[in-house]
Amino acid sequence: MRQKLWEIQPGEKKTGFLKAGDSGYELPVTVICGGEGKTALVTAGIHNAEYVGIQAAMELARELQPEMLQGTVVIVPLVNVSGFSRRTMSMVYEDGKNLNREFPGRADGTAAEQICHAMSAELLERADYYIDLHSGDGYEEMHPYAYYVGPVEAQVRELSFQMARRVRVNYLVESQCTTKGAYNYASASGIPSVLIERGGLGVWSREEVDLDKEDVRRILAFLEILKEKPEEPQAAGEQLVFRQVIYEHAPETGCWYPACHAGDFFRKGEILGEIRDYFGNTVYSCKALADGMILYQTASLAVLKDGPMTAYGVLPEQKKTEGETLPE
Numbered sequence: 001m002r003q004k005l006w007e008i009q010p011g012e013k014k015t016g017f018l019k020a021g022d023s024g025y026e027l028p029v030t031v032i033c034g035g036e037g038k039t040a041l042v043t044a045g046i047h048n049a050e051y052v053g054i055q056a057a058m059e060l061a062r063e064l065q066p067e068m069l070q071g072t073v074v075i076v077p078l079v080n081v082s083g084f085s086r087r088t089m090s091m092v093y094e095d096g097k098n099l100n101r102e103f104p105g106r107a108d109g110t111a112a113e114q115i116c117h118a119m120s121a122e123l124l125e126r127a128d129y130y131i132d133l134h135s136g137d138g139y140e141e142m143h144p145y146a147y148y149v150g151p152v153e154a155q156v157r158e159l160s161f162q163m164a165r166r167v168r169v170n171y172l173v174e175s176q177c178t179t180k181g182a183y184n185y186a187s188a189s190g191i192p193s194v195l196i197e198r199g200g201l202g203v204w205s206r207e208e209v210d211l212d213k214e215d216v217r218r219i220l221a222f223l224e225i226l227k228e229k230p231e232e233p234q235a236a237g238e239q240l241v242f243r244q245v246i247y248e249h250a251p252e253t254g255c256w257y258p259a260c261h262a263g264d265f266f267r268k269g270e271i272l273g274e275i276r277d278y279f280g281n282t283v284y285s286c287k288a289l290a291d292g293m294i295l296y297q298t299a300s301l302a303v304l305k306d307g308p309m310t311a312y313g314v315l316p317e318q319k320k321t322e323g324e325t326l327p328e
């Protein structure tokens, strides 16, 4: 199947499955070849409860046709297949691992490690560009934004940033992490990459799916793979770049009462939420360590010790309206 999938001629579109070692995993893959040119990889469902990206990628895989492309688009709409079919949150069912912490994986590792290895060796190896679609997890509410990686080769960072600029969101995050995550590993390996975050809470809407699809198309047009006139990005002043994100994990298991919503701004020292015990006593208050904006947060009543609680972008010293968003 593998050979058949990659033995593709200009004008062809193929679907098939990519085996991940002996893990039993088979990832659904669509390859659309418009002719000579660059290859873009689009993945979703690295976290299986993040449905907006999964649905968007499935629709794109059906809608994109060879005649619409110069170059090739490879789409994997669902990476964590067993998590999806068992409706876990986002961990791999067999080993409880988070795929986005295991790249580049190992050929002889656990299920998650073998999936990451198959993605690195078979998919990223063939990719010139990479777009990864995510959402908040099944228990998280999120404000849409996009990531690119900062501390990589200057050319890779600049192109990744330009790809992120095509995503119709008001916030970008320049990640400082170059390992373990799919797009982080790809960026560090020289592949310009972005991760788009939209949706959450284990649901999806037509509007969000259409926005994800539009973002992917805008990036593919910018990369001159999709034969559409590239649209101009939003004005730089409309996209604020966070270079620091604080990821707060819960110090206790209990009931979580967030004080704000995703997308809300707050000042340093404000209480972002409380954990209470089953008698209603406050056992922990989460205090903002800096002025910032909530990117995503746990929205379920249950919060788990050492699990995600809230994540916020730290505002630059002074929130500027112009010029600030371009990396130097």
Ligand SMILES: [Zn+2]
Binding pocket: 046, 047, 050, 134, 135
């Ligand atoms: Zn995710």
